[in-house]
Amino acid sequence: MKIRNIAPGARGLHTTTGTHLLEPGQEIEAEMTPAEHASSHRTGWFDMPAPDEDDGLDREALKARAKELGLDHAPKISTRKLKELVESGAAVS
Secondary structure, eight states: OEEEEOSSSOEEEEETTEEEEEOTTOEEEOOOOHHHHHHHHHHTOEEOOOTTOOSOOOHHHHHHHHHHTTOOOOTTOOHHHHHHHHHHHHHHO
């Protein structure tokens, strides 16, 4: 999964390949255990799919579509909520 640090400072992240220090705005592709995924998501420091959202939705494509439609959203919006936002915005357009 793609994980991006949205915090104002560097943050540590535990993945299946070890610990990574992500600078603000830095993004990595990594796998995490379910427990670490849930813990990291709860911090609010990272833009990442919610633990229950590993359903194949393309988060980056949804973000791009939301931008095309002029839809604002919070950086931490869940992928499912982002999908709902895009679908409702597309229906209005």
